[in-house]
Amino acid sequence: MRIFRAELKKLLACPVGRFLLLLALALLVIVPAKDVYRYRTVNEEASGLSVEDIIREVNTRTPPDVKTYLNRKWDGALDDPALHGKVDEAAQEYLYTWYGHWDNVFKLRLYRNSGMLADEDIEGPMDEKIFEKVSIRKARIKQGMLEVWGQKDCPEYAALDLQIDMMNEVGIQSGGYVAFWNRMETRTQLFGVLFTAMYILLISRVFAMEYTSGMYMLLASTREGKRKTAWAKLGACFVTGVGIVLLINLVPAAIYLLGGSAVGWDEKLNNLDLFPYCPYNLTVWQYFLLKILFQLLAVLAMGAVTAFLSLKLRSTIPAAAAGLVVLLYPYGLNLLGGGQESLLTLFSLGYGVNPVKVFDRFHILTPFGEPVLYPPLMAIFLILAVVLFIFLTCRSYGRGKCNMVR
Secondary structure (H helix, E strand, O other), rough: HHHHHHHHHHHHOOOHHHHHHHHHHHHHHHHHHHHHHHHHHHHHHHHHHHHHHHHHHHHOOOOOOOOHHHHOOOOOHHHHHHHHHOHHHHHHHHHHHHHHHHHHHHHHHHHHHOOOOOOOOOOOOOOOHHHHHHHHHHHHHHHHHHHHHOOOHHHHHHHHHHHHHHHHHHOOOOOOOOOHHHHHHHHHOOOHHHHHHHHHHHHHHOOOOHHOOOOOHHHOOOHHHHHHHHHHHHHHHHHHHHHHHHHHHHHHHHHHHHHHHOOOOOOEEHHHHOOOOOOOOOOOOHHHHHHHHHHHHHHHHHHHHHHHHHHHHOOOHHHHHHHHHHHHHHHHHHHHHHOOOOOHHOOOHHHHHHOOHHOOOOOOOOOOOOOEHHHHHHHHHHHHHHHHHHHHHHHHHHOOOOOOOO
C-alpha cells in the first residue's frame, strides 16, 4: 500500500498532473454551467417561458391529422380539385411519413438545442407516424432482395430479422421533453476522448520515469521489488482512470440535472438527438449507466496499453504519442475512408471511450455464424484488452534486465 500511495502521488502531485487536473475541472464545470445558464436566460428573457412552462407545453402537445399536416406543408395543395382522386390515402400516409420525419427531426432539435418553442409556421406537434423507422424500411428492402436471390437462410437475413424486431420493440420517438439530458449528451459527447487523451499524457511517464531517473537499477535488484512496483504503478494508473471517468460523467450530470431538470430520465434513448435510430430498448438513465461502464472499461484498457508503451519505449514523449495514436486512429480511418467503418474502427479503444459510437445505430457481427450484437462484443473486447496488457506489462517488467541506456 505504501508503494501504491507513492506511485499515485508521483502521477497526481507533479506539475503536469496538477495542471491537467485543474484544466479538467475547469472544463467540466464551465461548459455545463454556461450551457444551463444560457438555456434558462434565453427562454425566460426571449420568450418569457420558464423551464417548467416548456416541459408542460412539449409534453402536452396534440398531433395534427395527416391531411391538415400535408395541407399546411404544401400550402393547401391537397384541397386543389385538380388533384382530387390522384393522391390516394396510402400515398398521403407515405408522403406524410417520409417528409414529416425529417421535418420533425429538425423541430426536435430546435426545441431541445435552443430551448425555444418553435414559431407557428414550423411548429407541428409530434405524431407517431412521422417517426416510422426509415431503418426498418431499408431492412425490409434488403430482406426482399435476399428472398429474390434465395438467400433466406444466410446470417445476413437473420440479422435483418433481429434488427426489425428490435426496432419495432423500441418504437417511435415520443417527442417528450428531454432537453437537459439531450444537451448533456451532445455537449459532453467528446469529453471521453478529450479526457482520455489527457489521461494518456498523465500516465505515459509511469514506467519511463524510473529509467530516466535511474531508479530502475535498484528496483530490478530483486524480483519481489519489481513485482510489487509493477502492480503499484498499474494500480495508480487504474485508480486515476476510474476517477477521471466518474468526474467526466457525474460533474456535468449534477450541473445539468440539478441546475436544469432531470425530466425525461425515463424516456427511450432514441429521443436524444444523437440516437434517432438507436435500436436498443434502453431508457436515458439506463444508457447513462452503460456509458459509464463502457468508459471505465475503455479507460482501464487505455491505461494498461499506455503503461505497457511507457515500459517498452522507456521515454515519456514517445509513449504518449503512441498512446494518442491508439486512441485516435479510428477517427482518422473514418475520415480517410469517407465514414466507412471496419473491424479496426469498431473494435478500438477510441470507440470505447465514446459510447455514442457503440449504441447510436444497429451493428451486428457473425463471428460464429450467428448474429451477435455489437455492444456485448465490444465489452468483451475491452475486458480482454485490459487483461492482456496487464499481463504483458507485468511479464515484461518482471523479466526486465538492468540494461539501461545511459
